[in-house]
Amino acid sequence: MGILIALIPAIAWGSIGLVSGKMGGNAYQQTLGMTIGALFFGIGTLIVARPTIDTNTWIFGIVSGLFWALGQGNQFRSMKFMGVSMAVPMSTGLQLVANALAGALLFHEWKSGHDITLGLIAVVVLIIGATLTSHRDKVAGGAASSHNMPAGIQALIISTIGYAGYTIVYTWAGLDATAVVLPQSIGMLAGAIVLSAKHNPIAKGTAKNILTGIFWGVGNIFMLMATKDVGLAVAFSLSQMGIVISTYGSIFLLGEHKTKREMVYVTVGSLLVIAGGVIFGIMKA
Numbered sequence: 001m002g003i004l005i006a007l008i009p010a011i012a013w014g015s016i017g018l019v020s021g022k023m024g025g026n027a028y029q030q031t032l033g034m035t036i037g038a039l040f041f042g043i044g045t046l047i048v049a050r051p052t053i054d055t056n057t058w059i060f061g062i063v064s065g066l067f068w069a070l071g072q073g074n075q076f077r078s079m080k081f082m083g084v085s086m087a088v089p090m091s092t093g094l095q096l097v098a099n100a101l102a103g104a105l106l107f108h109e110w111k112s113g114h115d116i117t118l119g120l121i122a123v124v125v126l127i128i129g130a131t132l133t134s135h136r137d138k139v140a141g142g143a144a145s146s147h148n149m150p151a152g153i154q155a156l157i158i159s160t161i162g163y164a165g166y167t168i169v170y171t172w173a174g175l176d177a178t179a180v181v182l183p184q185s186i187g188m189l190a191g192a193i194v195l196s197a198k199h200n201p202i203a204k205g206t207a208k209n210i211l212t213g214i215f216w217g218v219g220n221i222f223m224l225m226a227t228k229d230v231g232l233a234v235a236f237s238l239s240q241m242g243i244v245i246s247t248y249g250s251i252f253l254l255g256e257h258k259t260k261r262e263m264v265y266v267t268v269g270s271l272l273v274i275a276g277g278v279i280f281g282i283m284k285a
Contacts, residue, residue, distance in 0.1 A: 006226035006238040012219030014242020017084040018249045020076065020212045025205015027076035028196035033206040035069060035185065035192040037213015041220065042185030051179035060173035061180040064166045065187020071162025072188075073195045074155045081152035084250035085258065085266060086133055091156055092243050093130030093273045097123050098164040100280055107171065115283055122279035129272025133247075135265040181220070240277040243270050 020030045045051070053061075078087040100119055103109035110116050136147065170180065193201070223239060247270050250256045251263075258266060 005222055005229060007241070008222040009219035009226065009239040010242035011245065012215045012222070012242075013239060014245030015249070016212055016215055017079055017088050017246045018253055019215055020209055021079070021084060021250065021254045023205065023208035023212060025203060025209055026199060027073060027080055028192075028199035029201060029203050029205035030076045030209045030212065031069060031073040032189075032192040032196045032201050033209025033211075034072065034213040034216060035189040036206075037210040037215075038217055038220075039185040039189050040210075040213070041217030042182035045178060045181040045221075049178045051176060051181075053179045053183065056173060057175050057179050058183045060169055060175060061183025062187035062190070064169040064173075064175075064180070065184040065189075066191040067162050067165030067169060067187075068184065069162070069188050069191025069195060071159045071164075071166055073192065074159035074162060078152045078155035078159060081148040081155060082134075083147060083256045084254060085247045085256050086136075086147070087152060087156065088246040088250075089133035089243050089266070089270050089273050090130045091159060092240055093126040093133075093276065094156060094160040095163050096240065096273070096277055096280060097126050098160050099167055102164060102168050102171075106168065118279055118283040122276045122283065125272050125279065126276035129269045129276060132265045132269030132272065135262060135269075137259045137262055238281075241274060243273060 016034075020034070023030070023033070025033065046053075075087065075091050078091065081087075082090075100123060104116075104119060110119050134149070136149070170184075196206075219239070226238070247266060251258055
């Protein structure tokens with residue numbers, strides 16, 4: 001049962017790029033709408049679970065939420081520049097690498113030669129996978145793809161820094177998972193407001209993307225449940241399986257064009273990203 005619960009975040013989070021793509025709006029409107037939806041879930045968690053929220057939880061929860069807003073906002077930007085089918089697998093791989101290195105260097109989670117060996121193998125596999133998903137064929141006449149790769153890569157780097165800060169702050173502070181939901185959602189919303197202030201935040205795209213935040217909230221709740229049943233390592237690794245949904249959904253539902261060779265690269269790259277996540281799960285388990 002725990003494994004089935006752990007697969008729900010993969011479905012919910014893997015659908016975020018597809019839902020936001022259908023809802024429309026620019027990257028900033030998508031981020032703001034998503035955080036409003038997340039705040040609804042934070043308030044709901046407070047009402048239902050009634051957790052005790054102390055000063056540390058408020059401070060570090062809000063800070064981690066601000067980092068998340070930076071990460072998610074720039075992930076949406078990378079999707080605009082590169083397409084969902086390319087940006088999401090690369091973002092997933094970079095997040096796994098960043099979290100793994102943070103665990104090894106900051107929290108000393110790699111405690112043996114076995115851990116170091118598996119960890120390095122996983123990092124290499126993830127890097128190769130992320131690189132393969134970014135492959136683009138030349139179009140007619142030898143011209144480059146219409147995707148803005150430099151801007152997309154820059155957005156992904158900033159996004160990875162934001163997501164890494166989100167998890168590092170949360171882990172370092174040792175916050176209770178239930179208590180931190182509301183403070184994090186407040187930080188997320190505050191960060192989104194700052195990021196979107198100069199980008200027409202009051203728009204239909206913002207309102208529509210509240211649904212995106214609900215998808216995120218569903219994934220977050222079941223991620224917490226799965227963590228209690230099967231552990232963080234297994235739950236987080238399974239949640240990365242959502243890249244299959246986002247990658248192929250963007251191609252077949254959002255109409256992102258791929259040549260036959262690009263499909264091969266994306267498929268192999270996505271499988272390697274999943275494999276890297278599974279290796280981390282095995283290592284930590």
